[in-house]
Amino acid sequence: MRRTGGILAAILIVGAIAAVPASGANAKPRAVVPSTSTIFGYIKDLTSFGYRRTGSKASLKAATYVRDSFRRFGLSEVHFQTARSYAWKVSDSSLSVDGIKRDSFPIAHAFMGGEQTGTFGTGPAGITAPIVDVGNGSASTFASKDVSGKVVMFDLRFLGLPADVFKAISKFTYDPDNTVQPGEVIPQPYISNIVDVVQRAMDGGAVGVVGVLADYFDSKYYFNEEYRKLQMDIPGMWVTRSEGDAIRAQLSVSPDAEAKLVMNGEREAAPARNVIGFLPGQSRTTLLISSHHDAVWDGAVEDGSGTSEVLALARYFGALKKKYRPMSLMFATMDSHFTGYQGHAAFLKKYVENAPEAERPRVNFAIEHIARHGYVDENGKLKMTNLPEIAGILENVGEKPLNVIRKVIPKYGLDRTVVLPATFFGVSLPTDASGAYQEAVPVVSLISGPIYLYDRQDTLDKVYKPHLRPMALAYKEMIARMSRMDPEDLPGDPPYKP
Numbered sequence: 001m002r003r004t005g006g007i008l009a010a011i012l013i014v015g016a017i018a019a020v021p022a023s024g025a026n027a028k029p030r031a032v033v034p035s036t037s038t039i040f041g042y043i044k045d046l047t048s049f050g051y052r053r054t055g056s057k058a059s060l061k062a063a064t065y066v067r068d069s070f071r072r073f074g075l076s077e078v079h080f081q082t083a084r085s086y087a088w089k090v091s092d093s094s095l096s097v098d099g100i101k102r103d104s105f106p107i108a109h110a111f112m113g114g115e116q117t118g119t120f121g122t123g124p125a126g127i128t129a130p131i132v133d134v135g136n137g138s139a140s141t142f143a144s145k146d147v148s149g150k151v152v153m154f155d156l157r158f159l160g161l162p163a164d165v166f167k168a169i170s171k172f173t174y175d176p177d178n179t180v181q182p183g184e185v186i187p188q189p190y191i192s193n194i195v196d197v198v199q200r201a202m203d204g205g206a207v208g209v210v211g212v213l214a215d216y217f218d219s220k221y222y223f224n225e226e227y228r229k230l231q232m233d234i235p236g237m238w239v240t241r242s243e244g245d246a247i248r249a250q251l252s253v254s255p256d257a258e259a260k261l262v263m264n265g266e267r268e269a270a271p272a273r274n275v276i277g278f279l280p281g282q283s284r285t286t287l288l289i290s291s292h293h294d295a296v297w298d299g300a301v302e303d304g305s306g307t308s309e310v311l312a313l314a315r316y317f318g319a320l321k322k323k324y325r326p327m328s329l330m331f332a333t334m335d336s337h338f339t340g341y342q343g344h345a346a347f348l349k350k351y352v353e354n355a356p357e358a359e360r361p362r363v364n365f366a367i368e369h370i371a372r373h374g375y376v377d378e379n380g381k382l383k384m385t386n387l388p389e390i391a392g393i394l395e396n397v398g399e400k401p402l403n404v405i406r407k408v409i410p411k412y413g414l415d416r417t418v419v420l421p422a423t424f425f426g427v428s429l430p431t432d433a434s435g436a437y438q439e440a441v442p443v444v445s446l447i448s449g450p451i452y453l454y455d456r457q458d459t460l461d462k463v464y465k466p467h468l469r470p471m472a473l474a475y476k477e478m479i480a481r482m483s484r485m486d487p488e489d490l491p492g493d494p495p496y497k498p
């Protein structure tokens, strides 16, 4: 039995009360954090629209859903902030090696990035060239191979975070059942060697790449973000680990085997729509609560879960009378997380860089990924557990607010949570709050890297339901308590200096 059993039981009872609808058309809902089923319902609704890719109909539906919810919860000045982003689409793609068709999936954002638009591709005939296998694609491997005019085959590697090192540097770890194993490595599927390897391939004159999803389960549907520092202007395909083994077996008998890559598509300008709303408080001092609503697949975890928490918090604080909100609150869900962060950049420009000093957010509470833990088993299958994914709260809010964070995590039973100094990650964060952090806005940024994060398998069953309401309660309490502090007590730690 978990120590938090009593709390969870109490939560369930309160949840049941919260689920009773307010009577009368104009009655404001009670100020209670919504029930688990209500919060999960937000995620269900978001995933029902289809793949929320920036520029798609589903993306517009999701933004509209958040906007209408914000209005219903009583937020003011609710609006879309739009920025020019891009929709990248492939119409046909294939890979074969010496005439044998290989199961593949296009590497997202290949051929065109930055501000480029138009059609792209290899043409229907594709490109045909010998394959050079560079393994993990280190600089020294590239130095010993001639990749010019060839197709580079490499292993995509995820950064593995050693869980116990994580624990050691943390300011606070809550793992009451000791589930984090000594020596356990947590692979982060969104931090990989793709940028370095593809850049080396292009620098060497390669005409295409084949990426083997070496640390992944048996899925080819890995849909990466657009990496702004990489302008990938050659085609590329992902293959599963077993398909990679099969190609390597083919190469071992015919080292001169040629790959044929076909990839054609289009990149169009598309609006990124951030959804923004306000709850004025007693003072103009403002706290920002944010996530992102775009996704490349169902995105139940990424980031239906984060968006659902923003909605739960908007609903709670929106039901409070203004006199119970010492500080003003600003809510935002961003778009363009996968397509170059133009929405985020526009947001920062308007509401941070160019905002009057008094209204610049004092803290960015960012919420991403309430995830069930899954791992790749010895047969390359995705195995789900009933544990939450190990989550980090990256913060640099300063000592007094940090004490609040330390308190609420055990209070609400958010097991397998590690509080980490944001500065540990250097000048930028691997989260949606990175831009705010770089603009010296202190952050409380929840993040985890479940292995299926970028996959078609990020479906509703991947959401870690037992944490949905406790997370909202914990963030609610952090926001409420920090908004009662003297703004001087929210200075943030000194910014990171490289």
Ligand SMILES: [Zn+2]
Binding pocket: 292, 302, 303, 306, 368, 369, 432
């Ligand atoms: Zn996310």
